[in-house]
Amino acid sequence: MSTQEPIDTKKFLMSFKGFMDQAIAQAPVEESxxxxxxxxxxxxxxxxxPIVAExxxxxxxxxxxxxxxxxxxxDGWSSTLLGVxxxxxxxxxxMAHLLSSQxxxxxxxxxxxxxxxxxNDGRVLACVQSGLYLIQHGDQKLALLVRGPREMSxxxxxxxxxxxxxxxxxxxxxxxxxxxxxxxxxxxSHVVSLSANNRGTIDIQFHxxxxxxxxxxxxPHGVLERIERQTMSFAxxxxxxxxxxxxxxxxxxxYGPPGTGKTLTAMYIANQMPDRxxxxxxxxSVGLIEQSCKMARLLQPATLILEDVDLxxxxxxxxxxxxxxxxxxxxxxxxxxxxxxxxxxxxTTNRPDILEPALAARPGRIDQAVELPLPDRVCRERLFELxxxxxxxxxxxxxxxxxxxxxxxxxxxxxxxRKAALFAADExxxxxxxxxxxxxxxxxxxxxxxxxxxxxxRLLGASRAF
Numbered sequence: 001m002s003t004q005e006p007i008d009t010k011k012f013l014m015s016f017k018g019f020m021d022q023a024i025a026q027a028p029v030e031e032s033x034x035x036x037x038x039x040x041x042x043x044x045x046x047x048x049x050p051i052v053a054e055x056x057x058x059x060x061x062x063x064x065x066x067x068x069x070x071x072x073x074x075d076g077w078s079s080t081l082l083g084v085x086x087x088x089x090x091x092x093x094x095m096a097h098l099l100s101s102q103x104x105x106x107x108x109x110x111x112x113x114x115x116x117x118x119x120n121d122g123r124v125l126a127c128v129q130s131g132l133y134l135i136q137h138g139d140q141k142l143a144l145l146v147r148g149p150r151e152m153s154x155x156x157x158x159x160x161x162x163x164x165x166x167x168x169x170x171x172x173x174x175x176x177x178x179x180x181x182x183x184x185x186x187x188x189s190h191v192v193s194l195s196a197n198n199r200g201t202i203d204i205q206f207h208x209x210x211x212x213x214x215x216x217x218x219x220p221h222g223v224l225e226r227i228e229r230q231t232m233s234f235a236x237x238x239x240x241x242x243x244x245x246x247x248x249x250x251x252x253x254x255y256g257p258p259g260t261g262k263t264l265t266a267m268y269i270a271n272q273m274p275d276r277x278x279x280x281x282x283x284x285s286v287g288l289i290e291q292s293c294k295m296a297r298l299l300q301p302a303t304l305i306l307e308d309v310d311l312x313x314x315x316x317x318x319x320x321x322x323x324x325x326x327x328x329x330x331x332x333x334x335x336x337x338x339x340x341x342x343x344x345x346x347x348t349t350n351r352p353d354i355l356e357p358a359l360a361a362r363p364g365r366i367d368q369a370v371e372l373p374l375p376d377r378v379c380r381e382r383l384f385e386l387x388x389x390x391x392x393x394x395x396x397x398x399x400x401x402x403x404x405x406x407x408x409x410x411x412x413x414x415x416x417x418r419k420a421a422l423f424a425a426d427e428x429x430x431x432x433x434x435x436x437x438x439x440x441x442x443x444x445x446x447x448x449x450x451x452x453x454x455x456x457x458r459l460l461g462a463s464r465a466f
Contacts, residue, residue, distance in 0.1 A: 032098065032099060032100060032107070033108060033109050034082075034084075034098035034099065034107060034109065034132065035047075035098065035099045037082065037109075037132075037134065038098070038099070038134075038143055038163070041134045041136075041141055041143065042141055042143075042163075042165065044165075046099060046143075046163065047099055049163050049164065049165060050163070050164065050166065050167040050170065051095050051096075051161050051162065051163050051170070052161070052162050052164075052167055052170035052171055052174060053094075053159070053160065053161045053162075054160050054161075054174050055157050055158065055159055055160070056157055056158040056160065057157050057158070057201065057202060058149045058156055058157050058158065058201045058202070058203075059201075059202055059203065059204045060157075060158060060181065061115075061117055061127050061148055061149070061158055062117045062119065062125050062127055062186045063181040063184070063185050063186055064127075064146070064158055064160070064177070064181060065125065065127035065128055066125075066180075066181075066184055066186065067177050067180035067181040067184065068128075068133070068144070068146070068177065070180055070184065071173075071176060071177065071180060072133070072135065074137075076137055076138060077135065077136070077137045078135070078136050078137075079133045079134060079135045079136070080133070080134045081112055081128070081131050081132070081133050081134075082109055082112070082131060082132045082133075082134065083109060083110045083111045083112040083113060083130070083131055084098070084107050084109070084110070084130045084131060084132055084145070084147075085107065085108045085109070085110035085130075086107045086108075093107055093130070093145070093147055094145070094159075094161060095143070095145055095161045095163055098132065098145070112128060112130075112131045113128070113129040113130045113131070114126040114127060114128060114129055115127055115129040115148060118206070119186055119206065120186075120190045120206040121206075121208075125186075127148070128146050128148070129147075129148040130146070130147055130148060131145075131146055132144070132145050132146075133145075133146070140164075140165075140169060141164070141165065142162055142163065142164050142169065142170065142173055143162070143163040143164075144160070144161070144162050144163075144173070145159075145160070145161040145162075145163075146158070146159075146160055147159040147160070149201070156201040157201065160174070160177075162174055182298065185298070185299060187204060187206075187277060187295070187299060188277055188299045189274065189275055189276065189277055190206055190277065190278070191206065191207040191208065191209055191270065191278040191280065192204050192205060192206055192207065192277070192278070192279055192280070192295075193205050193207060193279065193280040193281070193282065193285050194279070194285050194288045194291055194292055194295070195285055195288070196287065196288060202288065202291055207280060209267050209270055209271055209278075210267060211271065212264060212267050212268040212271050213268075214268070215386075216264070216268070216386065217261060217264060217265055217268050218261065218375065218379050218382045218383050218386060218410060219261065219265070219372060219379065220373065220375075220376060220378075220379060223370060223371075223372065224265070226368070226370055227252065227254070227265060227269065227370055228269075228272075230250065230252045230367065230368050230370075231250075231252060231269045231273070231303075231344055231346070232269065232272055232273060234248055234250055234344070235273050235275075235276065235301060235342070235344075238301070238342055242340055247340065248340060248341070248342050249338070249340070249341045249342070249343055250344055250345070250367050250368075251334065251344070251345035251346075251347065251365055251366040251367055251368075252344070252345070252346055252347070252366070252367065252368050252369070252370065253309070253347045253348070253349065253352070253355075253366045253368070253369040253370070254266065254346070254347070254348045254349075254370055254372055255348070255349050255350070255352040255369060255370070255371055255372070256350070256371050256372035256373055256374075257350060257373075257374055257409060258350050258409060258411070259409030259410055259411030259412060259460060260372040260373065260374060260375070260409055260410060261372055261410050262307075262348040262349075262350075262372055263307060263348065265372065266305050266307070266346050266348060269303075269346065270303060270305065270346075273301075273303065275301065276301045276302055276303050276344075277295075277296065277299040277300070277301070277302040277303070278302070278303045278305060279292050279295060279296055279302060279303070279304050279305070280305050281304060281305065281306040281307075282306075282307050282308075286306075286311070286312060286326060287326065289326060289329045289330050289333055290329055290333060292304060293333040293343075296343050297341060297343070300341055300342045300343055301342035301343070301344075302342070302343050302344070303343075303344045303346055304343065304344070304345050304346065305346045305347075305348075306330075306345070306346070306347045306348075307347075307348045308348065308349060308350070309330075309347040309348065309349050309355070310349040310350065310351040310352075310354060310355055312326040312327050312330065331365065334365045335365065345365075345366070347366070352369070374407060374408070374409055375408075375409070375410055375413075377402060377403070377406070379410075380402050380405055380406075380408075380413065381402050383410050383413045383414070384398065384401070384402065384413060384417065387413060387414045387417040387418070388417060388436075391417070391421055391424075391436050392433070392434070392435045392436065393435075393436050394435050394436070394437045394438075395436065395437065395438055395441060396438055397438050397441075401441060408460075409460065411460050412448070412460040415448065415460055416441065416444050416445060416448060417436075417441075417444075419443075419444035419447060419448065420436050420440040420441045420443070420444040421434075421436055421440075422444075423440040423443050423444060424436045424437070424440045427440075448460065
């Protein structure tokens with residue numbers, strides 16, 4: 001009886017692997033569907049053609065889509081858009097993947113994927129999220145691969161690749177793309193703010209400022225005129241000033257007690273210059289000063305509105321290290337702009353006494369500081385008239401009330417009239433019409449001053465008056 005030789009498992013597996021490798025090598029390789037499309041389009045092997053790649057921020061997605069659309073609508077240009085589907089979608093796709101027939105890497109043709117992106121005034125733009133454009137212009141042929149950001153992808157921006165017979169043609173197309181994106185930027189001449197999301201990328205939100213008329217701004221005589229000269233007049237005369245070699249980069253600081261109208265004045269100025277891009281820097285966007293200034297340079301003429309600048313520009317002795325970083329960034333950005341940059345920095349503060357001296361004193365950072373004081377008697381009379389609009393007023397003691405409210409802010413008068421209207425409306429029951437009388441104002445004054453406490457008075461800018 002013969003005995004069998006023991007099987008060497010390692011040798012067996014190596015032999016089997018060699019057999020399979022040889023079988024795979026001899027098997028015909030099927031060309032991927034996109035390799036076929038590209039080979040037909042270019043009339044040559046696409047594996048030998050150069051590819052030029054570029055990346056864009058996620059916020060540039062609508063600009064990229066509109067620029068591609070405009071370029072391909074030019075006379076003599078034609079294109080075919082193909083949908084691209086990949087197995088590992090979150091890993092992204094490149095031109096090399098389109099040419100590959102390797103399992104797990106191969107992309108397949110499918111429906112073109114779009115994503116809706118919100119624009120200003122509630123409009124929505126459907127942008128290509130993933131697609132391959134086969135482009136022809138005369139004898140020139142290009143292939144453009146667009147890949148938008150994915151939720152789970154390590155790459156959060158836009159990826160663009162251009163294939164061409166020569167790299168120069170691909171580079172020229174990308175240059176035209178960048179130029180068109182700047183010329184037709186969806187954020188230009190709108191009010192926007194920047195914020196960082198949890199993935200470290202920047203989102204851009206559109207805003208609508210409340211409509212402000214000149215008569216809505218109640219300030220002492222001459223104050224609003226000085227603000228308008230430093231802002232609106234510069235914008236209107238910018239070309240003449242440039243020709244005279246005068247710098248038009250400028251900064252203005254509005255300061256004064258809380259509730260005196262700094263924010264309303266800033267909104268009014270922004271409303272009066274609709275051709276400018278307005279970038280709001282508040283709250284979470286304070287940490288994005290560099291990116292906000294970069295956007296202002298790109299979309300100038302632009303206005304940067306930074307409220308409560310004292311929060312980042314206090315004296316260094318009062319600051320935390322993080323605030324110092326923001327202060328230095330603000331100063332560097334203001335200093336780094338060219339003199340002919342049509343960029344207006346409009347800053348507000350309640351606490352000018354603690355502002356960093358370099359911010360307020362050095363020309364080119366802040367050129368003018370304008371105080372918005374508590375309203376004098378003339379202004380208080382105008383404020384009662386302003387906030388009495390739409391109401392039927394029977395206030396016999398109005399002259400005494402104007403005297404009594406010396407030292408209050410405009411915000412206090414607005415709230416006083418609002419609360420008086422509330423008391424009058426409550427008495428009228430189901431009637432739409434109601435009359436605001438002296439007793440309603442007295443009730444409102446009592447609730448705000450006596451029952452509201454010191455905190456309410458401070459919040460409404462009345463702590464100096466009562």
